[in-house]
Amino acid sequence: MSKIGLFYGPTEGNVEKVAKLVAEKIGADLIEVHNVRDIETDVVVQYSNIILGISTLGKHTWSSDNEGNDWDQFLPKMNGIDLKGKKVAIFGLGDHIAYADFFVDAMGELFEVVGKTGATVIGSVSDEGYEFNESRAFVDGKFVGLPIDEDFEEDMTEERVDNWLKIILPEMK
Ligand SMILES: Cc1cc2nc3c(=O)[nH]c(=O)nc-3n(C[C@H](O)[C@H](O)[C@H](O)COP(=O)(O)O)c2cc1C
Structure with a gap:
């Protein structure tokens, strides 16, 4: 691999x-780990197998040019990059209690951008065991990646990650 x-x-x-x-x-x-704040997209395209991690920090932050939000800066740069033939898996942090109507929305936003790169997105997750009302990351009856709630379900994170890795790693050959 x-x-x-x-x-x-x-x-x-x-x-x-x-x-x-x-x-x-x-x-x-x-694995090699990079903060999106420290790199340009030419680093992303070097890999055939890619994992992306994001959190949802409120709708208003997406349209602002808040310098504190690393993905706000990086996501526009991903528009138009070519990831054809590559596998991409996404995880997203959120809070299913305070933000039940926007649960892990940013993961959905990132999924939409990745979809335009030609990459194959892997690692979708069933909503079984999750409680939420609405999510932009919930598409065709599944989450487009792995939702994690460290605010209220921290004790479930490790098991969720383990189950997800069992799905994505065999596909990242
Ligand atoms: C200002 C603010 C807005 C948030 N908005 C959302 C939201 O719309 N949807 C959601 O699922 N979580 C939301 N959250 C929860 C965060 O995504 C969650 O706490 C996450 O673990 C933060 O990870 P980070 O500290 O790495 O950014 C919000 C948190 C803050 C502080």
Whole structure:
């Protein structure tokens, strides 16, 4: 298996925590981890197997040019890049209690951008075990990636990650 590139943002929060957990489980020799704040898209295209990690921080942050949000800066750069033939898996941090109507929306937004790159998105997840009202990341009866709620379901994160890796790793050959 060629090395997986994991790209995440922002830093020092729950996304970073889960990115580290994913990397630890896959093993340092098989994965390289990058913060989207530190790279340009030419780094992303070097990998055949890609994992993206994002959090939802409120609709208003998407249209602002808030410099504190790493994905706000990076996502527009991904428009138009070519990821044909590559596999992409996405995980998204959210809060299913306070934001039940917008649960992990940013993961859905990222999925839409990745869809235009020609990549094959893998690692969709059933809504079984999740409670929410609406989510932009819920498409055709499934989540487009792995939702994680570190605010209210921290104890479920490890099992969710383990189950997800069982799905995506065999596809990342
Ligand atoms: C201002 C703000 C807005 C948020 N908006 C949403 C939201 O719309 N949907 C959601 O699922 N979670 C939302 N959350 C919850 C975060 O996504 C969640 O706490 C996540 O773990 C943060 O990860 P991070 O610290 O790595 O950014 C919001 C949190 C904050 C602070």
